[in-house]
Amino acid sequence: MESDQRRDLANKGKSTSTSHENVSSLPSQGPSTDPTLAHISSPPDAEKTAPDHPGLTVAGSSRDNQEHARNVTVPSSSDSNTGSSSDEITPAGKGKVSFKELAKYDDIDLVKPWHRKLILIHPVVIAWVFVTYAAYYGYRIWCNYQYRLRYGGMEEASWIFICVEGVILVPYMAWMTVLLLSIGDRQRPKLRLRGDAVPTVDVLFTTCGEVVPMILNTIRGACNIDYPRDRYRIIICDDAADPALEEAVRPLIEEFPQLFYQARVKIEGVPHHYKAGNLQSGIDYAVHLPGGPAEYLATLDADMIPDPEWLRALLPHLLRDPQLALISPPQTFWNVPADDPLCQSICEFIHYLELRKDHMGAAWCTGSGVVFKRFVVDNMGGWPTPSMAEDQLLSFMMNGEGYKTAYLHEFMQVGMVPESIISHLKQRTRWAVGTLETAAELNWGFPGKFTKHMTFPQRWCIFTFALNTIMTIPVFIAYFIIPALLYWGRDLMVYVTPDQLRWQIRLCAIWVWSLRINELVLTLPSGYIQGQRSAMAWQFMIPYLAVSVLRCYILPKWLGGKEIAFLASGAIRDRLKERYANQRAGLKTRLNLMGIHCRIWFFVLFVMYCCGAAGLDWWRAWKIGRDSHDVEQALRHLLVNSMLPPMWWLFLVVAYLVPIVYVFFPPTVPERDDMMNFDPKTGAGQPKHKEIKQVWGILDGLREVLWVLTVVYCLILFIGTFLR
Structure with missing residues (x-):
């Protein structure tokens, strides 16, 4: 098994590491295979603090630590939506871990009461x-x-x-079925750990060639969180084995005893599994650190x-629920343009979709900021590697083992989106291919080795997201067919009697209004402006996604198939720098680079193709009106062709x-230093x-205007069907 091979490599010392001097002198200790034991190994007569260990202290025995995470007394929740509950959730045993409920909802500061009411009625709107x-x-x-009969x-x-x-x-209807499975009010409380008697955590800090100053700032932030330094470690997992980074972190390792550096060796010809392999190397590395591996693992980009x-x-959410294996916070971004034309802030996902998936028990691992129980991953054989969407696969495989996964709707991390359209496209196409790889490993949600304990909503999420990804190919073809039908000149809506035309128009108008109402209910809680951009982003990303799925997932190499390149979100450096006013490449360079790498010429041709089809249809209508001297005939032609709502x-x-x-x-974002507050004490x-x-x-404003005009247009048509 690959997990065994990874551990063999780790035992042979196939990685480079930089840490504190006394680390190498400590004996290596493997993790216990008993899931009832905590993974903080120490001799039976060990002191509370491991000797010569600068990072973790061991509170009590391994079994005591695991009992802290399992034997939890959960009081009744406070009836109040705000304020602190007077009850505390305190695990029994040595070194009691306590935490407090601050509010009934984790997102009490983010979601307004009327937003919650909209969410509750949304399934009714979807059904309509x-x-x-x-x-x-x-x-x-x-x-x-x-x-045909006539x-x-x-x-x-x-x-x-x-x-x-x-x-x-x-794809739209499939997504709506996911939301239909999430009926009811999501109530995840806002909790906080108290005191210094807290679980131990190994933080896997992954890098892959990002700029060193940015990495160092994130490391400083992670080393100065509100958590006892002897209860967590940060393991820098440098997948690029960057000598400059290794040198730059040496002073920080001296300053922060909980900080370690390691870079795995990638053997030529042996699959290294991208980020999943990097994370597994960090998990293996923690086994040999003083005190052994921690009870919990966390990730940080x-x-x-x-x-x-x-x-x-x-952590309190993991402590209070023995069946909960993983919890993820949202990813928010400080460098998103205010007008965000590429919809990189993914507001619909972090403020709506993931909340509903959490409510149905199908929350994803969101990649960074995630905290999970180590013994669950160990029992799974390590971090799963068959997919580039390693985070998504991990959470689904935990579901398949019978564990729950959760989503915390609090802003617990802030990062960066790709700063170039080129790197943005590479990131999104990699996500698409990774989604299909995940579905293939999980048998598309159908019964199998890794899905035996899944609920139906969890299975349906696997199937639906993979289906929507594979559907990019037929949808892309469909986009071409619509203008082609207008060029053809045959009616898109037929009828035998005028009443049939009237009823088709009435039903069409009602359906379009339903779409509009659904869009309002869906996007208002997550950000209405971003809802408009999300719809446009899905449409203009279809060509990129379809080609990537076809070439990187479906076609064999002899027919043009290829392996998709893995690029971290901050690692791509190019000549564009299009979002910085003082560094932006000139228009000629942008046209050259984006035209080649982003195929902008295709979009120009497609816009001309659509406008030409509509123009030809309008010319036909004008000709019909001229020849028949009947404006009504011309309008009828437009109605059943290019002006048929919703005018795709x-x-x-x-x-x-x-x-x-x-x-x-291109959008403009401020320079990094202008967006940061620097702590004079920590730097x-x-x-x-x-x-x-x-x-x-x-453009999103233009789309909003089009929607308003479409609704009014449908109203006029609807009323008109009763006047004649």
Whole structure:
């Protein structure tokens, strides 16, 4: 097994490390295989503090420590939404660990009461969307069938359009089914650890070639969190084996006794499994540190500056629930542009989708800032490596073992998004391929080796997210077909009697209104502006995702398939620097680099393709009106073709303008030092804002105007069907 091979390599010392001088003199101790024991190994007669150990102290025996994490008395929750509960949750045994409930909701400061009410009624709105679309879709099929019976022809364009529209809506409807499985109010309390009697934690600090000053600042922040220094260690896992970084951290290792450095050796020809392999190397490295491995593991990315209360906020949830194996905080970003054209802040995910997944028991490991129980990972054979979405796979495999995973909706870390559109695209396409690799390993959620203890919602999440990823290919094809049908010139909606046309228009209008209401209910709690950008981002990312899935997951190498490159979010350095006003490359350079690497020329051609199709359809309508001297006939032609709500071609044009406009008018973000508050005592910089307040941009504002006009247009059509 690969996990055994990894441990063999670790035992042979196949990694370089920099730590405190007395580390190498201490005996190596392997972790216990008994899940009921804490993984803090020490001789039976050990003192409370391990001898010559600068990092961790061992509180009591291993079994006592594990009992601290399991034998928890949970009092009734406070009825108040705010304020501190008078009850404490105190595990029994030596060195009692205590924590306190501060509020009924962990996100009491983020989510407004009326937002919670919207979330509660959202399943009803989703159900209404399904009902209205089923009525509209079914009636159109029936009208097509009646048309065939009357006139004997298939009217191929109409049938193709029905199929194309259905394909485009599959990912949307699949996502809505996930939200339908999360009915009810999510109540995860806001908890805090108290005192210095706290569990031990090994923090795996992963790097992969990011800039050294940024890494050092994050390390300083992590070394100065509000947690006893003898109860946690930070293990720098340098996957790039950067000599400059190793040299730069030496003074910090001398300053902070809980800090260690290691860089694994990558043997040529042996799979190194990207970030998952790097994390596993840190897990193996901790086994040989003084005192042995800690009870808990945590991860931290090189750019993610932790909040001082990070560990104190997450650990109580693991302590109070023996079945909870992992808990994740959201990732927020200090360098997101205020108008965020690429939708990098992923607000819908961190403020809505992940909350609902948490409520249904299918929360993901979000990559950085995560805290989890070490014995669970050990019993799984180590960190799973078959997927580049290593975080997603870890949490799902924990679910498959019968453990719960959770999401804490508090801002406990602030990091950076990729600062270039090129690195952004590489990151998102890697996520897509990783999602499919995860699904393949988990049998797409169907019964199998790694899913035997999963609940139906957990299985459905695996299937749905993989389905939506693979659907990027047919959706991409469908985007091409819609303008092609307009070029063809055949009616997209057919009918036998005027009443059939009226009812198709009425049902279409009701369905479009339902979509709009659903969008409002979905996006208001998570950020309405970002909701508009998220919809556009899905559409303009479809070509990139579809090509990546096809080439990196489906096609064999002899047909053009290739392995996707792994690039950390802060590691790509290029000549663009398009977001910094004083360093930005000129327009000619941007056109050259983005045109080649981002295929901007494709979006220009597609916008022209769509506009040409609509223009041709309008010319046909003008010609019909001129020849028949009947404006009504011309309007009827437009209604059943290019002006049929919701006018997919027009919304696609707006979305596909995003990367084009980005080249000419890239967003500007302030310099790093202008966004940081530096602590004079620690030297660590903390971002001034944990989440950037979003403002309207040109294209998302244009999309909002289009939506308003579409709703009004549907209202006019709806009323008009009753007037004639």
